[in-house]
Amino acid sequence: MPGILIVEDDKELREMLKISLIRHKYTVLEAADGKEAITHFKPSITDLVITDLIMPDEDGLKVIMRLREIKPSLKIIAISGGGKAGPGSYLNLAKALGANVIFPKPFSINDLLAKIEQLLTDEQHL
Amino acid sequence: MIFPKQLKTNPDMNENDDFMRFPEVEKEISDHIINSSRSMISIISRNYIYQKVNSAFCNAHGVRPDSIVGKSLSDVWGNNTFESAIKSKIDLCFSGKTVQYEAPFSTPQNGERFFEVTLRPILSKTDSIPYIVAETLDINEQVQLKQQAIAKEEEFRKLETNLPVGFLRCDPEGKILHANKAFLRIMDCNDEFSITNSNLKSFYPEEGLFEMHLQQLIDCNTKALGRVNLKNCKGKEIPCRLSGYLAVNELEQPVFIDLAVEDSSRELMLEDRLLQAQKLETIGSLAGGIAHDFNNILATISGYAEMLKEDLQHDPELSERVSKIEGAVSKARSITSQILTFSRQVEQEKVQVSVSEVLAETVGFVKSSVPPNISIKYDLPLKEAYVLADPTQLFRVFLNLMTNAIQAMEETGGTLSVNMEVVRGKFVRHELNKDIVADEYVLLTFKDTGLGMEPSLISRIFEPFFTTREVGKGTGLGLSVIHGIIKEMEGEILVSSKKEQGSVFYVYLPVSKKYPDYSGKSYRKKRILFIAGNQYESRILSLALENKGYELIYISDQNHLIRILTNENDPPDLVVYMSDSKQIQQGDIVLIYSRLKIITPLILITDSNRELLEEKLVNSGIIKQQLIKPVSLKEIGNAIQALLK
Numbered sequence: 193m194p195g196i197l198i199v200e201d202d203k204e205l206r207e208m209l210k211i212s213l214i215r216h217k218y219t220v221l222e223a224a225d226g227k228e229a230i231t232h233f234k235p236s237i238t239d240l241v242i243t244d245l246i247m248p249d250e251d252g253l254k255v256i257m258r259l260r261e262i263k264p265s266l267k268i269i270a271i272s273g274g275g276k277a278g279p280g281s282y283l284n285l286a287k288a289l290g291a292n293v294i295f296p297k298p299f300s301i302n303d304l305l306a307k308i309e310q311l312l313t314d315e316q317h318l
Numbered sequence: 319m320i321f322p323k324q325l326k327t328n329p330d331m332n333e334n335d336d337f338m339r340f341p342e343v344e345k346e347i348s349d350h351i352i353n354s355s356r357s358m359i360s361i362i363s364r365n366y367i368y369q370k371v372n373s374a375f376c377n378a379h380g381v382r383p384d385s386i387v388g389k390s391l392s393d394v395w396g397n398n399t400f401e402s403a404i405k406s407k408i409d410l411c412f413s414g415k416t417v418q419y420e421a422p423f424s425t426p427q428n429g430e431r432f433f434e435v436t437l438r439p440i441l442s443k444t445d446s447i448p449y450i451v452a453e454t455l456d457i458n459e460q461v462q463l464k465q466q467a468i469a470k471e472e473e474f475r476k477l478e479t480n481l482p483v484g485f486l487r488c489d490p491e492g493k494i495l496h497a498n499k500a501f502l503r504i505m506d507c508n509d510e511f512s513i514t515n516s517n518l519k520s521f522y523p524e525e526g527l528f529e530m531h532l533q534q535l536i537d538c539n540t541k542a543l544g545r546v547n548l549k550n551c552k553g554k555e556i557p558c559r560l561s562g563y564l565a566v567n568e569l570e571q572p573v574f575i576d577l578a579v580e581d582s583s584r585e586l587m588l589e590d591r592l593l594q595a596q597k598l599e600t601i602g603s604l605a606g607g608i609a610h611d612f613n614n615i616l617a618t619i620s621g622y623a624e625m626l627k628e629d630l631q632h633d634p635e636l637s638e639r640v641s642k643i644e645g646a647v648s649k650a651r652s653i654t655s656q657i658l659t660f661s662r663q664v665e666q667e668k669v670q671v672s673v674s675e676v677l678a679e680t681v682g683f684v685k686s687s688v689p690p691n692i693s694i695k696y697d698l699p700l701k702e703a704y705v706l707a708d709p710t711q712l713f714r715v716f717l718n719l720m721t722n723a724i725q726a727m728e729e730t731g732g733t734l735s736v737n738m739e740v741v742r743g744k745f746v747r748h749e750l751n752k753d754i755v756a757d758e759y760v761l762l763t764f765k766d767t768g769l770g771m772e773p774s775l776i777s778r779i780f781e782p783f784f785t786t787r788e789v790g791k792g793t794g795l796g797l798s799v800i801h802g803i804i805k806e807m808e809g810e811i812l813v814s815s816k817k818e819q820g821s822v823f824y825v826y827l828p829v830s831k832k833y834p835d836y837s838g839k840s841y842r843k844k845r846i847l848f849i850a851g852n853q854y855e856s857r858i859l860s861l862a863l864e865n866k867g868y869e870l871i872y873i874s875d876q877n878h879l880i881r882i883l884t885n886e887n888d889p890p891d892l893v894v895y896m897s898d899s900k901q902i903q904q905g906d907i908v909l910i911y912s913r914l915k916i917i918t919p920l921i922l923i924t925d926s927n928r929e930l931l932e933e934k935l936v937n938s939g940i941i942k943q944q945l946i947k948p949v950s951l952k953e954i955g956n957a958i959q960a961l962l963k
Contacts, residue, residue, distance in 0.1 A: 202614040208621040215625065246610065273613030273654075284665060298616035298651050301624045 194312050195219040199229040199243035199255055200271075209242065212301050218308075226250030235263040239312060242304075243291075245272040245282040253282070253289055260290045267311040269304070273297040358433075358454040361440070364412060366391045366405070369449060378428075378456075395423075411437035411450045420457065432461035484558075484579035490572040492518040492528055504558065504581045507551035518577075521548045523555055535564035535575060545582055557582045588751050590777065591812075598780055598801065605782055606661030609654040616654065620647040648946075656795045660782050660802035667952035668706040668807070669865040670830055673760050674699050676709055676858065677738060680716040683854035684724070691731030692724055699738040703760045706830045708951040709862040711803045713854075718796050719764045719823050726768025726821065737763040746826055755808050756828035765822040771815040779813065843869040844891045844962060847882060849907075851896025851923070855947070859923075862951040863894075868958075876902060876910075883916050890918060891962055894954070897924040911940045919961040923949055 196218045200206040203224070210220045221238060223229035227249040229241075241259055245252035256268055270286035273296070283294040293307050352359050358375035360368055371386050379386070379394075391408070392400035403421060411417045417437040424430040434457045440449040478485055484501030488494045497513045505521065507513055519528045531543050543560040550556050559580040565573045623643045630636045658664045681696045688694060705712075723734045741761045743754045771779070778784050782798040804811045808828050815821035846863060848870045850856035860870050871890055873879045879902060882890060895907060910916065919942045943957040 202611075202618070205614050205618045205621070208618045208625075212621060212625055271617070273610040273617070297613035298620050298647060301621040 193217050193219050194239040195221060195234075195237040196308070197221040197223060197229065197233070197238045197241045197243075199223045199226060199241060199247070199252065201225050201244060201247045205244075208301075212305070213308075216305055226252060226255045229255050230258045233259055233262060235266070238263070238266065240267040240269065240308060242269045242271060242308075245270055245286055253285055256286055256289045256291055267292050269293045269295060269307065269311070271295045271297055271299065271304075355453075356455075358452075358456075360386075360452045360454075361449050362391065362408065362452055363449055364447075366400075366408065368394070375454075407435075407437060408450065411439050412447050414439055414447060420461070423454075428458075431456055431458040433457060482581065484581075485576070486518070486579065487574050487576050488518045489574055490532065494518055495574065501579055504556060504579060505548070505550045506554070512551075521550075523547055523549045531560070531562065532564075532572070532575065535562050536572065539564050539566070545586075548579070557586050559585075591751075594777055594780070598798075601781060602661035602802070605657045606663045609657040609661070609663075612650070612654050616647050616650055620644060623647065653795065656799045657782060660795065660798040662802050662806050664806075664950075665952060666708045666711055666803070666806050667866075667950065667955050668708055669862065669951065670704050671707050671709045671712065671861070671865050673703050673705055673712070673762070673827065674738060675861065676712045677716055677736070677762070679854060679857055679861070680713055680720065681736060684717065684720045688724060689728065689731075692727050693733050694720075695733055695735040697737065699740075701740045703738075703740050703758070703829050705760060705807065705809075705827045707807050707827070709865065710858050710948065710950050713858040714948065715800050715803055715825070716762075718800050719825070722796070723764055723766035723768065723821070723823075726766050726770075728768075730768065732767035732820070735763070735765040737765075740829065741826075750810050750812075750826065752810075754828070756830070758829040759809075760825075760827045760829055762825040762827070763822060764825075765820065767820040770817045770819050770821055772817055776813055776815050780811070843867060844958075845869045845871060845888075846958070847871045847873065847879075847890040847893045847918070849873060849879070849893065849895045849899050849902050851898040851900075856896050859894075859896075859949060859951075859954065863954070863958075866951065866955060873901065876906060880910060880914070883910065883918060884914060892958060893918050893920045894958075895920060895922050897922060908940060919943075921945065921954070921957050921961070923947060923954075 196213055198206050198209050198213075198220060200209065201224055206222060206224070210222060213220050219237065221234065223232060225247045226243075229243065230250060241255070243252045243255045250258075252270060252272070256270065259266055260268065268291045270283060270291040270293070272282050272286070272294070283296060287294050292311055295304060295307075353373040355372060356374055357372075358378055359372040360375055361370040363369050367388060367390050368386050371383050376383050376386070386394065391404055395404060407417050407419065416439070418435065420432060420434050422430050422432050434455045436453045436455075438451045438453070439447045440451060442448050478498045479500070482500055482503075484498060484504045486494055486497040486501050494514055494516055497510070502508065502510060502513060505513070522528050527546065534541050534543060540563045541561065543562055545557055545559050547555040548558045559582045561578045563576040565576070567573050620643075623640050627637060627640045627644070630640060655664070677696075678698075681694060685694055720734060720736070727734070739761050741759050743757045743759060746759045746761075747754050779797050780801040782795055784798070801811055804825060804827070810826045812824045812826075813821060814824075846868050848856070848860050848863070850860065850872065860872075864870055871882060873882065883893075895902070897904060907920075911920070920940055921943045922941045923945045925947055942961050945953055945957060
């Protein structure tokens with residue numbers, strides 16, 4: 193099954209995403225912040241990353257840049273509850289840096305699952 | 319030789335003195351006196367001829383005595399000067415009067431100078447006046463000094479008149495001796511007389527404060543007395559900055575007090591405004607942070623709720639309860655999104671938009687539902703102006719301000735006046751006291767004749783969750799969100815209000831001079847089939863999309879829709895469907911799409927409560943994107959871009 197890494201500093205939200213993804217038969221990896229995600233990244237078993245953007249230590253933007261460097265084919269979904277860096281919002285920066293999809297929090301988990309499925313099937317077609 | 323009468327009667331010159339009996343000695347002495355005088359002295363006969371002149375006269379004119387003596391005054395001074403300035407005075411003197419005057423004369427040596435001229439008649443023994451003595455003293459320096467003093471005084475007077483500082487002098491008891499125009503202006507008094515006859519104490523609203531100021535000045539002659547409220551002639555308290563000077567006599571007793579009075583209302587107002595802005599900034603970052611954390615929590619709740627709903631598909635009762643959770647999450651989401659707008663953490667998609675167009679649309683919408691006891695006055699602006707904004711947000715701003723105004727007049731009735739004008743940046747800089755970002759601004763005024771507000775309320779209305787409405791009615795986020803939107807547009811919103819008289823909101827938006835240029839781009843505009851819903855909201859949304867550069871197609875009925883969707887030559891790139899459309903029902907859309915196998919991407923825009931049919935629509939895969947109202951241009955723009963890629 194495709195492997196999905198969840199990078200989220202909010203424990204409850206991470207837990208919820210994990211349960212939901214496991215229900216849909218995905219293999220789930222977890223990281224509690226950006227630093228952990230970057231240092232423990234396993235490119236061979238990770239097909240998609242869901243990352244929060246505003247986190248302590250390394251933020252989500254750094255995660256997107258670093259992981260994309262390590263594995264260019266990686267699918268990335270950025271999720272954020274708001275916040276602005278300079279003139280643009282974090283989510284738009286994330287998109288500019290290479291996130292495939294962005295989701296503002298709170299999002300519908302079903303919409304997220306639909307997007308994940310779409311991104312991973314695109315992968316198979318390629 | 320005959321002496322002037324004055325000499326004859328001079329008590330110091332006794333007729334019986336010895337030397338008077340010797341005419342030669344007498345002549346010699348008098349010549350000596352005359353010639354050693356610094357005044358120019360001449361003796362003039364009745365026919366205006368110089369009979370005698372002294373050395374000072376000759377020196378001043380650079381001539382010898384014999385070239386003057388025997389000549390007429392008109393020859394020496396010129397006929398015009400003689401006729402206009404000299405003759406009448408000499409005639410007067412010959413009538414027996416001593417004449418004294420000051421006048422400028424041009425002298426060959428020193429140019430034009432001021433002289434003091436004294437003409438004295440010389441009486442003969444028969445009391446006729448055959449001669450007069452003209453004594454001319456050079457007073458040029460004195461005159462110049464005097465003129466300089468007058469000019470200086472004039473400069474000071476100007477300073478006192480032109481500066482917006484009130485100056486006044488009063489005695490130690492407070493009786494006003496003198497006050498300048500600025501003081502009258504500050505005190506809103508047009509009667510100078512009544513001020514100079516009043517007591518300064520009557521302008522102090524607190525008893526004993528004048529005495530306190532006097533004591534401070536006694537302790538220290540010159541002193542800034544700080545800011546105090548003074549009561550003006552109309553009884554209104556004006557915040558004033560005072561500084562004073564106390565003059566004392568040699569016994570150290572107070573003689574008078576000079577006061578400088580500055581109106582510090584504007585200073586105070588600007589300080590207040592700065593404080594408000596800082597406060598809102600602080601609340602903003604605080605609330606923004608909370609909203610961010612809150613969104614995490616909401617995402618968790620809604621995620622579990624969605625999972626539960628799947629698990630409980632076969633239990634309608636429990637499923638219904640989960641829907642309630644989802645409904646609550648949706649409400650909370652709307653609040654956090656508004657807080658993020660207030661704290662300016664939501665990026666706005668800005669396009670060039672005509673302010674009057676959005677304003678007219680809003681006025682039209684509000685008019686359709688306004689109670690009969692309230693009238694709306696709106697004159698079309700004389701000048702069109704464009705700003706960079708999200709039209710849907712601008713609409714929200716106008717709608718909110720107008721709705722508030724109408725609510726304030728609900729019971730009493732009244733008039734809402736909406737006005738739009740274009741003002742110069744210079745004016746805005748003065749009004750707002752801050753740097754400006756454009757040469758011109760649009761100034762929108764929303765004025766109601768409603769309940770008005772207490773000053774203590776005015777300073778708080780832009781705070782989030784602050785509301786004057788009863789608990790449970792509205793979240794109190796409205797004006798704070800409006801504030802955030804306007805700030806994000808680099809604009810400003812100000813308010814002035816009087817209890818029982820009404821409120822005025824002023825919105826300043828920087829005018830955008832750049833016009834979007836699509837002509838240079840060769841590609842075809844993306845075409846959007848727009849199935850409009852609720853009149854005003856979809857009008858604004860379509861306006862926003864058109865301004866963003868899309869070509870919009872509207873339909874008249876279902877057949878028209880089918881014709882366009884099935885047209886193979888020139889199909890639309892995308893369909894935007896507002897779920898409250900009266901033209902096309904939701905069921906029909908599903909039918910048309912599934913039966914005709916339409917593949918054009920469809921964006922659904924719905925109200926926050928998802929209805930069952932919509933759920934089905936989304937799940938069927940026909941709907942590619944669903945957006946919940948109110949939809950910002952940013953949201954719909956992102957959705958369109960994602961689908962058209």
